[in-house]
Each structure stands twice: as structure tokens, then as C-alpha cells.
Amino acid sequence: MREISFSQALNEAMSEEMRRDASVFLMGEDVGVFGGVFGVSAGMLAEFGEERVRDTPISEAAIVGGGLGAALVGMRPIVEIMFADFVTVAMDQVVNQVAKARAMSGGKASVPLTIRLVNGAPGSAAAQHSQSPEAWFMNVPGLKIVLPTTPYDAKGLLKTAIRGDDPVLFFEHKNLYAVTGEVPEEDYTVPFGQAAIRREGSDATVIAIGGVSATVAEAAERLAESGISVEIIDPRTLVPLDTETLVNSVKKTHRAVIVHEAHRRAGPGAEIAAILAEQAIGYLDAPILRVATKNVPFPYNPDLEQFILPTVDDVVAAVEGVVKYML
Amino acid sequence: MTQAPTNLLHLYRQMATIRQFELRAINERRSGLIPGFIHSCVGQEATAVGACAALNRDDVIASTHRGHGHLIAKGGEPKYMMAELAGRSDGYCGGKGGSLHLSDFDLGILGANGIVAGGIPMAAGAALAFQMRGEDRVALVFFGDGAVNEGAFHEAANLAGLWKLPVIFFCENNLYGEGTPQHKQTPIPDLSARAPGYGFPGVIVDGNDVLAVLETTRQAVARARAGGGPTFIEAKTYRQRGHYEGDPMIYRSQEEMEAWKQRDPVVGFRKWLEDSNTVEPGALDATDAEVQALLDDAVAFAAASPPPAPESALEGVYGDTHGGRVF
Incomplete structure (x- = not known):
């Protein structure tokens, strides 16, 4: 089987989902022209255009909250938080709005929102660019929390996140991006909740x-x-x-x-x-x-x-x- | 697009419904039917009705902690709202949302909100979805004067201005953020002055004049539909009751409250309709009686609605796995 990198696997997952479903789009800081600061979305702007690979201002609350609003009216947004540490700026949106929208509405609101966050050390990125804050959110009912470790899982889990109807925090450890592994060419998903x-x-x-x-x-x-x-x-x-x-x-x-x-x-x-x-x-x-x-x-x-x-x-x-x- | 001729009696009926809903809800809270707290919008009926009258059914609104009026104006039915306030199973959210989280996605009501400015990014996101899909729909977000000092407002306003999103920022300036007057929270007298900084116009309207609010909002909606981008509407109004029911209101004078009661939007509009002979004789009295009956029914419906089963608390947290149950 062919081998690709963790980063390429994520890129393929997003690109393939965007080809099969017009409601999927990517939004975040430097995800377009720059291709993401870690290069995960490289080349996607050229294929999908700036409507669907959307560079945003440095405004995490608007990125996450905007993703929520779009999700509530039928889109399937993928939003990127450049470093997981920056999610604190969007904490109200993640914790009080995104996580609770369905429950507060008595189960009626659907929130198909994938929030990709880059976590991890080392790299001398210091106190505000290195954290792995996933446990903060384990205490918030309503979110799903995903941490892929292989290229195969990165692609399959991200597809599950995008196709699902619940908000997902998808943590990508920065030192995994270059890891390579076997990833099939054909479409597949990896279910949540299976170790x-x-x-x-x-x-x-x-x-x-x-x-x-x-x-x-x-x-x-x-x-x-x-x-x-x-x-x-x-x-x-x-x-x-x-x-x-x-x-x-x-x-x-x-x-x-x-x-x-x-x-x-x-x-x-x-x-x-x-x-x-x-x-x-x-x-x-x-x-x-x-x-x-x-x-x-x-x-x-x-x-x-x-x-x-x-x-x-x-x-x-x-x-x-x-x-x-x-x- | 062409506007249907304004049905003035319908506007009055909605305003009267909101007023009566609030007064009945306050009573029912005292009686024990409603367990949670209430932020009433008595005195702010004209903003809700005027703004929503400029919208189509498939347009969406995001609301606030003081949101009962917005919901009724967007088509919310008092009986399901009252049942929700009572925490009953027939409420809009099955008793899980209460006053602060009322929503109905079929009516384009993305939700009241317990967080000041919490719904503003959401509205921008819904508008983004409409723009991306080329739909002739707009989002209108209500917020108070306190919300313009929250980061979420600034992030969303900047994003909406940048992308010319079809969103209307509707500020109900009732002069108080909880117990603190506007002039102690914001260094400018007119909050609409902030809008040009985000690249879109800010306009001021008498928030107690329903027809002025309607006309101003119509212009903003037309601009949004035409691709012109957002408008910030600052509706100057007044919250006649406390921030919440039970608020001792030691922060403002009797004289001030009396003066604003002289400008009561419901009484004023009724009188204008009467004096100008724009409605059939007897129509206003008949409408008042209808509203009374509607609210009698709403309270009876809420009281008769069964409480939700305790186990239902575990449902509706997630959408597509585990039958929506928690895990």
C-alpha cells in the first residue's frame, strides 16, 4: 500500500470531503494562501478557491462562532485553530455555544462543526504555543475529542468528524505531521469510540x-x-x-x-x-x-x-x- | 424584492402579545409555574416587532437573554414558549433551555443566549452560509448596549464588514448594561459610531417607534440582500423593568423611569392607530381581547404540559451516536 504523511492524510480527508459535499469548507488563520502554518491545507486554495478555503482575520471567537452559525444553517465547516493554545480566545464559543447548542434546544440543533487544533511540544515554542489542552474539554459535555496518531487514523477520523452531526475537537500533534504510514487510496472512515x-x-x-x-x-x-x-x-x-x-x-x-x-x-x-x-x-x-x-x-x-x-x-x-x- | 404592505394591526397584535407574555410570565414566576429567572423586555416591544417585520420567514435571528419579544416577533408561539419557561416537555426545547436558551430552527430562531454578545459570531456565520450558497437570506442579531464591549462583537463585526456578510447588527440600547448605565461602560454617546470602524454604516433609530424601527431595518435588510454588507442599527429604547425580575433597581431614578413610561411603545402605537383612524373601529379592543385569550391559553397549556421524564436529561446531547445519549 502507498505511504503518505499524516499531514497529507489530513489534506486528503478535507479535499475528498469537499469534493463530495458542497457544504464542507475550511476557514481559519492562514489556511488559504499560506496553506496553513504547518502546510496541512497546502494546495487546497488552488483547487477550491477562496470561498471554500477561507483566510480569516486573527479572530478565534469569530472563527469558531462563525463556524457554529454556518453549521446551524446546514453547512459542515472545518475551522482551524492555528495553535490549540489560542482556543482560549474562543472559549465562550466552544464551551457555551458550540458544545451546548444541541442540548439547550432539546436535541433539535445539529452542529456538524469540526474544529482542528494544533497541539504539542517540543520545539521551544514555550508556554503559549505548546500545550495539549484536550482535558479541559473532557469536562464539557457536548463535544467529541479526537487525537489521531497515525496517517491512516488521521484521514479516517477526520472524515468521520466532517460527516458527523456533532462538534468535534480534532487535535493534531505538530510532531506527527511528518510521520508517514500506509493509507489506502479508496474512501474509508475510522469510527469514534474504538481504541x-x-x-x-x-x-x-x-x-x-x-x-x-x-x-x-x-x-x-x-x-x-x-x-x-x-x-x-x-x-x-x-x-x-x-x-x-x-x-x-x-x-x-x-x-x-x-x-x-x-x-x-x-x-x-x-x-x-x-x-x-x-x-x-x-x-x-x-x-x-x-x-x-x-x-x-x-x-x-x-x-x-x-x-x-x-x-x-x-x-x-x-x-x-x-x-x-x-x- | 417587493415588500408586502405593512399590516399595522398585526404589528400592534405582536407588540401587545409580547407585553402580555412578559406580564403573564412575571406572574407565573411568582405563582411558581416558572422555576427560573426572567429578563423581561417590557418597554422594548417596538424593537423586536419592527426589526422582525422586516425579515422573511427563512431569514434567521440570534437573540439575547432578553429574548422573549424577539421570538414572538419572529413567529414563536406563546404556548410553547410559556411551556419552555415552565420547564415542561411541550416547551420549544423540551424544558432544557428555559428563557435563556429558547430556540426554534424551523422559524429561523437560532436561539436566545445566556452570554452577552454570545450570539453575534453565530449570526455572522449563518450569514456567511447564506452568502456562500447564494441564498436570498439574511441574519439579524439582537444585542444590548453592554454587548458592544465584548470581544465577540468586535471579532464578528470586523469579519462581517470584511466579507460584506448579509447580517444586521441590531443593538437595543436600553441605556443599562445590567445595573450600570451606558455612560459608565462606553466612552461614546452613540454606539453606532463604532460601525464605520468595521467598514459599514451605523444608524440611530427611535427604538420606541415601531414604524421607524421597521423602516430602518428594511433599509438595512435591503442593503444586505443586495450584497452591500452589514448595517449597525442602534435603537434607543428603555428597559422599563429591572435587569431581572426582582432587581431592586437602586441604580436609576423614579423620575427617569416615569419619563420613559410616558414614551411606552405599546401604549404609544395603540394611541397612534386610534388617533389616525388607520384601523377599523373596535379592532384594537378586539385585538386586546384576542391577545388576552392567547395568553390565557398559553399559561393553561404550560400548566397542563407534563414535566419531562428525568431520564430525558441524558438525551439530545449528541446527534449521531449512542442514540444521542451522553457517554
Whole structure:
């Protein structure tokens, strides 16, 4: 099968959906002429024109709120937040307007709005261009939260987001854009709420969320060399969350480590740990551990940044800790 | 496009309906039928009716926390509104929205809003959809004088001016943002003065004169339909009651309130119709009686409507998965 990049997969998903459905359009800061600051929408302006690949002012509330209004009257907008950190400017729109429109109307409003957000570190982008804020929104009913980690999933999940009738926060980790992988030429989608088992194993379950996929894969290789068999689960969507696959894996391995780049305190791992404790505590042979970014704003200096991020060593140590744990 | 001749009695009927709806809602809140709070629009009937009379059925409005009048003027039925205020299953939103989130997408009512300026980007987005699809439709967004100091207003106004969107920014300047007078919130006397900064005209109209509001809005709508872009209409009016029912109103004088009551828009328009012999003798009394009966029915309908089943709280949050239930 052909291999393309994560970025190209996203581009194909948007382009193919725009070809098949005239109500789909893309809007955001520098998505048109510039092709997106990370190049994801490169070439789309030439094919679709500036009506449907629409450069906006730097106005996140108007971008998200405008997308909502268009969605409410029958369009399927894709809006881009250049850095996920900037979503704070549109927080009322995301949290009070977009997320709640359907529920407030008694289920009548349909909000087919996809909000693409670029998250992640490292890169010395410092405190306002590096965050992974997905957990902020897990506490807001009405949103769906997606974090693809492979080109295949990037394309299939984005198509599901665009075709769906609910608002989706679609987080793209900036360091995944260049990752390549197999992506079929023919049309396909990846459903929400189905985790992927990235590696089968028996000694510990590592739940790897979003951009930490390579870190966790490398850790699993190292652990295998020392005879520890790791099962890696990629939830793919945090809302809805495939608790069944997570719980079943933990019932098999009896140990769980959750890894993410969001800050540790009340990050996605906190919710997942709570679910595992509620549904599988009798199967656990060790505490549930979290490996995540330390609870400080992202520092600029590369060494400081590396110091706060979850590393391969951190994952290895955590897994070794739960495997060797003695009650 | 040609305008149907204005049915003056219909305008009066709508204004009287709004007035009576508000007074009945206030009573029913005291009686316990309505559990939540109410921001009444008594004194602002002419803005709602004049503005919506300039719209077609397929045009859309976005409204505010003081939105009952806007909904009635856009075709909302008092009985479903009253049932919603009562939190009952037959309300427009099945009892999930209440006064602050009333909506009816079939009537082009994108929703009241609990957030000041929250609906303004939404209206711009709906207008964008109409423009992109080449439809002869406009969006009109109501907001108060307080909203022009919110970021969402500025972002949406700039975007709408830039793209010449068919949207009317309708500011009901009732002189108070909650308990603080306009002159303590904004350094300019006329809020419409902001419009030229976004590249579109701002006009001032007597918000207590329904025919003046209608004519001004018609011009703005015609301009929007012709591709001329937005207009900011500042309708100077007055909120006769408190910000909410129960507001002690210690921030303004009895003299001021009395003076504005002398300019009551409903009483004034009724008198004008009477004095100018523009309607059949007896028609106004008959209309008043009709409105009374309509509101009697609305209150009875609300009181008789069954409360929603508690489990319905879990439905209608999402559209296309899990049967709309939460996950």
C-alpha cells in the first residue's frame, strides 16, 4: 500500500470531503494562501478557491462562532485553530455555544462543526504555543475529542468528524505531521469510540494518548529487551472513550500506565485512571501510574522543555515500577 | 424584492402579545409555574416587532437573554414558549433551555443566549452560509448596549464588514448594561459610531417607534440582500423593568423611569392607530381581547404540559451516536 504523511492524510480527508459535499469548507488563520502554518491545507486554495478555503482575520471567537452559525444553517465547516493554545480566545464559543447548542434546544440543533487544533511540544515554542489542552474539554459535555496518531487514523477520523452531526475537537500533534504510514487510496472512515491496540502484550497495559505514540513504542521495545511484554492501547478518541477495550486489556495484564503530553494534574489520564479503578480495580496488581508533562507552563529552553516532558525513560521506569510492584 | 404592505394591526397584535407574555410570565414566576429567572423586555416591544417585520420567514435571528419579544416577533408561539419557561416537555426545547436558551430552527430562531454578545459570531456565520450558497437570506442579531464591549462583537463585526456578510447588527440600547448605565461602560454617546470602524454604516433609530424601527431595518435588510454588507442599527429604547425580575433597581431614578413610561411603545402605537383612524373601529379592543385569550391559553397549556421524564436529561446531547445519549 502507498505511504503518505499524516499531514497529507489530513489534506486528503478535507479535499475528498469537499469534493463530495458542497457544504464542507475550511476557514481559519492562514489556511488559504499560506496553506496553513504547518502546510496541512497546502494546495487546497488552488483547487477550491477562496470561498471554500477561507483566510480569516486573527479572530478565534469569530472563527469558531462563525463556524457554529454556518453549521446551524446546514453547512459542515472545518475551522482551524492555528495553535490549540489560542482556543482560549474562543472559549465562550466552544464551551457555551458550540458544545451546548444541541442540548439547550432539546436535541433539535445539529452542529456538524469540526474544529482542528494544533497541539504539542517540543520545539521551544514555550508556554503559549505548546500545550495539549484536550482535558479541559473532557469536562464539557457536548463535544467529541479526537487525537489521531497515525496517517491512516488521521484521514479516517477526520472524515468521520466532517460527516458527523456533532462538534468535534480534532487535535493534531505538530510532531506527527511528518510521520508517514500506509493509507489506502479508496474512501474509508475510522469510527469514534474504538481504541486501537497498537501492540499486544501481557505484562502491562500502556495507554498512549496522542503525540506520545513514538515515545511509548520505543519504550515498549526497550522493555521487551528486558523481557517485559507491553500492550499499547491508543484510545484515538477521548470522547467518546472506548472504556471496554481499556478495561479488558487491564483485566488481562493487571497493570496500567497512562501516558500523555497534557499536563499531569487533571489530565486525560486522571479520568482514565478513575475509570480503571471503578471498573477493574479487582484485577490490578499495582497502582495505576501516569506519565505526563510536569505541572508547569512549558519553558522555552530546550533542556528545560525536555525535562518536563514525558520521555522514553519515564515510560520504561513507570512500567518497570508496576511490573515489579509488590503489595 | 417587493415588500408586502405593512399590516399595522398585526404589528400592534405582536407588540401587545409580547407585553402580555412578559406580564403573564412575571406572574407565573411568582405563582411558581416558572422555576427560573426572567429578563423581561417590557418597554422594548417596538424593537423586536419592527426589526422582525422586516425579515422573511427563512431569514434567521440570534437573540439575547432578553429574548422573549424577539421570538414572538419572529413567529414563536406563546404556548410553547410559556411551556419552555415552565420547564415542561411541550416547551420549544423540551424544558432544557428555559428563557435563556429558547430556540426554534424551523422559524429561523437560532436561539436566545445566556452570554452577552454570545450570539453575534453565530449570526455572522449563518450569514456567511447564506452568502456562500447564494441564498436570498439574511441574519439579524439582537444585542444590548453592554454587548458592544465584548470581544465577540468586535471579532464578528470586523469579519462581517470584511466579507460584506448579509447580517444586521441590531443593538437595543436600553441605556443599562445590567445595573450600570451606558455612560459608565462606553466612552461614546452613540454606539453606532463604532460601525464605520468595521467598514459599514451605523444608524440611530427611535427604538420606541415601531414604524421607524421597521423602516430602518428594511433599509438595512435591503442593503444586505443586495450584497452591500452589514448595517449597525442602534435603537434607543428603555428597559422599563429591572435587569431581572426582582432587581431592586437602586441604580436609576423614579423620575427617569416615569419619563420613559410616558414614551411606552405599546401604549404609544395603540394611541397612534386610534388617533389616525388607520384601523377599523373596535379592532384594537378586539385585538386586546384576542391577545388576552392567547395568553390565557398559553399559561393553561404550560400548566397542563407534563414535566419531562428525568431520564430525558441524558438525551439530545449528541446527534449521531449512542442514540444521542451522553457517554
